[in-house]
Amino acid sequence: MNTQPQRELFFCWAVIRPADDVPGQWVSHCLDMDVISQGNTPLEAVSMVFEATAIVASDDLMKGRNPLDRRAPAEDWEALDRLQEKCESVTNLEEFLSRLSIAENQHLALVVQFKVQVDLRTHQPAESRRISRMPALACQQVAC
Amino acid sequence: MRLSDLHRILGKRGFTIEPAAKHHKVTAPDGVAYTIPCHNGMRTEITKIYLKGLCRAFGLTEEDLRD
Numbered sequence: 001m002n003t004q005p006q007r008e009l010f011f012c013w014a015v016i017r018p019a020d021d022v023p024g025q026w027v028s029h030c031l032d033m034d035v036i037s038q039g040n041t042p043l044e045a046v047s048m049v050f051e052a053t054a055i056v057a058s059d060d061l062m063k064g065r066n067p068l069d070r071r072a073p074a075e076d077w078e079a080l081d082r083l084q085e086k087c088e089s090v091t092n093l094e095e096f097l098s099r100l101s102i103a104e105n106q107h108l109a110l111v112v113q114f115k116v117q118v119d120l121r122t123h124q125p126a127e128s129r130r131i132s133r134m135p136a137l138a139c140q141q142v143a144c
Numbered sequence: 145m146r147l148s149d150l151h152r153i154l155g156k157r158g159f160t161i162e163p164a165a166k167h168h169k170v171t172a173p174d175g176v177a178y179t180i181p182c183h184n185g186m187r188t189e190i191t192k193i194y195l196k197g198l199c200r201a202f203g204l205t206e207e208d209l210r211d
Contacts, residue, residue: 036197
């Protein structure tokens with residue numbers, strides 16, 4: 001009987017902030033694998049970093065690499081710790097964002113924990129989504 | 145910098161680029177891969193924070209990404 005695991009599962013943290021240099025862009029950063037993406041809205045940036053992380057994790061595993069070896073620099077993890085201290089819990093991220101004005105949006109930072117699953121037989125992403133039990137965290141002070 | 149500029153620069157350095165959903169997957173000559181966001185097509189404006197992450201992934205400097 002084949003007892004080898006068929007899927008590899010990763011739990012990751014991501015920080016989403018407005019870009020300093022490109023108006024209207026949101027930057028999303030998965031710290032566990034140091035993968036950065038972007039989106040036109042906070043929600044798109046979240047889904048983009050899910051996708052990017054899954055692609056990188058699948059490719060690394062296919063080539064015998066550990067995607068967690070990519071880990072972001074220590075200063076990014078320290079910034080995450082500081083953000084978490086100042087953030088409030090948000091159970092419904094989409095609904096929360098829809099209530100914010102454009103001006104409020106520009107000072108927002110989000111912290112999201114999510115999981116990435118890679119199918120080890122096909123080396124394709126099996127699933128990548130936010131952890132429902134772990135709500136998103138939102139903070140109105142980008143500079144924290 | 146736009147996505148099209150980044151493609152040109154990475155292509156000159158021997159990286160291969162292929163579409164992968166809303167991203168492009170870039171692979172270095174040594175096999176290490178990373179993603180580039182292309183949610184706005186080839187006109188996607190690439191942020192400085194993203195470029196720093198790309199440099200870390202491939203061991204490049206920001207100077208290496210100058211045309």
